[in-house]
Amino acid sequence: MxxxxxxxxxxxxxxxxxxxxxxxxxxxxxxxxxIERAESRAGCPECGVVAESKGRSVVVLVDLPVYGRxxxxxxxxRRFRCLEVTCPNSSWTxxxxxxxxxxxxxxxRTGRWVTEQVGRNARSVNEVAGELSCDWHTxxxxxxxxxxxxxxDDLDRFGDVTALGLDEVLFARLGKWKRQHFxxxxxxxxxxxxxxxxxGRSGKEPMAWLNAQPQAWRDEVAFATLDLxxxxxxxxxxxxxxxxxxxxxxxxxxxxxxxxxxxxxRVQNETLGHRGRRDDPLWKVRRLLTKADERLDEPGRxxxxxxxxxxxPKGEVKMTWHAKESIRWLYAHTDHDLALEFVxxxxxxxxxxxxxxxxxxxxxxxKRWKHQIAAWHxxxxxxxxxxxxxxxIKRVKRxxxxxxxxRNYRIRALLYAGKPNWSLLKTIAPH
Ligand SMILES: [Zn+2]
Numbered sequence: 001m002x003x004x005x006x007x008x009x010x011x012x013x014x015x016x017x018x019x020x021x022x023x024x025x026x027x028x029x030x031x032x033x034x035i036e037r038a039e040s041r042a043g044c045p046e047c048g049v050v051a052e053s054k055g056r057s058v059v060v061l062v063d064l065p066v067y068g069r070x071x072x073x074x075x076x077x078r079r080f081r082c083l084e085v086t087c088p089n090s091s092w093t094x095x096x097x098x099x100x101x102x103x104x105x106x107x108x109r110t111g112r113w114v115t116e117q118v119g120r121n122a123r124s125v126n127e128v129a130g131e132l133s134c135d136w137h138t139x140x141x142x143x144x145x146x147x148x149x150x151x152x153d154d155l156d157r158f159g160d161v162t163a164l165g166l167d168e169v170l171f172a173r174l175g176k177w178k179r180q181h182f183x184x185x186x187x188x189x190x191x192x193x194x195x196x197x198x199x200g201r202s203g204k205e206p207m208a209w210l211n212a213q214p215q216a217w218r219d220e221v222a223f224a225t226l227d228l229x230x231x232x233x234x235x236x237x238x239x240x241x242x243x244x245x246x247x248x249x250x251x252x253x254x255x256x257x258x259x260x261x262x263x264x265x266r267v268q269n270e271t272l273g274h275r276g277r278r279d280d281p282l283w284k285v286r287r288l289l290t291k292a293d294e295r296l297d298e299p300g301r302x303x304x305x306x307x308x309x310x311x312x313p314k315g316e317v318k319m320t321w322h323a324k325e326s327i328r329w330l331y332a333h334t335d336h337d338l339a340l341e342f343v344x345x346x347x348x349x350x351x352x353x354x355x356x357x358x359x360x361x362x363x364x365x366x367k368r369w370k371h372q373i374a375a376w377h378x379x380x381x382x383x384x385x386x387x388x389x390x391x392x393i394k395r396v397k398r399x400x401x402x403x404x405x406x407r408n409y410r411i412r413a414l415l416y417a418g419k420p421n422w423s424l425l426k427t428i429a430p431h
Pocket of ligand 1: 044045046047048049082083084087088089
């Protein structure tokens with residue numbers, strides 16, 4: 001039996017009124033602290049008649065480490081029987097959510113602690129489970145139960161949003177074929193707060209999410225940012241008809257780079273009849289091509305032009321490279337009307353039938369998205385916060401070594417990048 005008062009206090013921090021019945025200390029095993037509730041009487045929850053005690057049942061809960069050692073709270077729960085003969089409630093076991101939530105394998109204080117360790121500090125579930133000397137599921141179930149409450153029950157987690165962005169994120173590769181599973185992040189583009197994550201990258205789920213928000217909230221959204229994706233455009237057309245749509249510059253430039261890559265591989269194949277090999281000029285030039293022109297020094301630029309002269313007889317890769325650089329120049333403009341004129345002229349030029357097929361395809365995309373692309377210059381919403389939110393999500397994914405369950409992924413991403421109000425962690429009721 002423990003008698004040192006300081007050590008007694010450490011054992012009881014955060015617990016309601018309990019008696020310590022004894023402590024078991026076996027070498028190499030978690031410390032076992034036996035407790036019972038201080039309150040020994042109970043009324044029948046059905047009829048209120050004072051109940052009769054009818055033995056005990058024992059529940060073992062994973063608890064916080066004490067004196068640097070893993071521990072278990074061994075709760076001796078009283079069983080009761082109703083004395084009222086007409087009452088249908090014959091017997092029950094006492095419960096106390098302050099000790100442990102129903103069906104939870106962790107003590108309540110420990111459930112809150114693991115939620116903060118995993119959710120806020122992005123520690124891996126495995127690492128925290130190791131520290132508590134329990135299994136992965138025990139910790140993960142608690143993070144999901146307390147974490148859901150923290151992100152979903154707090155209706156004030158996010159306020160008005162003036163610039164909202166949709167962005168697809170790969171969250172898992174599942175099964176034998178490593179099939180890719182996507183999700184859509186819904187982000188406050190001004191602050192970088194992750195508002196929510198919904199499954200898939202079609203328009204259906206983001207549309208349902210937006211429709212679930214109050215009309216007044218949707219009316220506040222002045223700018224809606226997106227990649228060059230048709231489904232997200234349809235979502236904004238339908239749910240935020242008054243918001244100015246803004247194409248994310250990062251994705252515009254990315255598209256130009258991927259067209260350049262396509263062209264390089266096609267020309268490589270047409271001229272040499274095989275995929276790029278180490279000594280092929282078009283293979284050697286691949287990194288220089290996607291690098292921003294102003295970052296190339298003079299020798300780099302000469303090397304690029306030399307390799308293109310050697311591997312690109314019709315100048316097709318060079319033309320596509322010029323197209324990519326022109327698109328990058330678009331963002332040097334600061335005036336909306338000039339930018340729109342620039343995109344229009346550029347997409348017309350790119351329609352020339354003598355240009356490589358990749359440039360013409362790029363031109364058609366620019367034409368289809370010209371208003372969204374030029375709107376960037378009106379909105380001046382920075383891409384930074386969305387990228388910051390995406391980087392946080394990536395960090396969560398690394399800590400988790402990839403997710404297999406969308407629910408786990410959503411809760412973890414929101415705990416880390418959704419700016420939950422952590423001061424509520426003490427009071428929320430786990431799901
Ligand atoms: Zn009763």
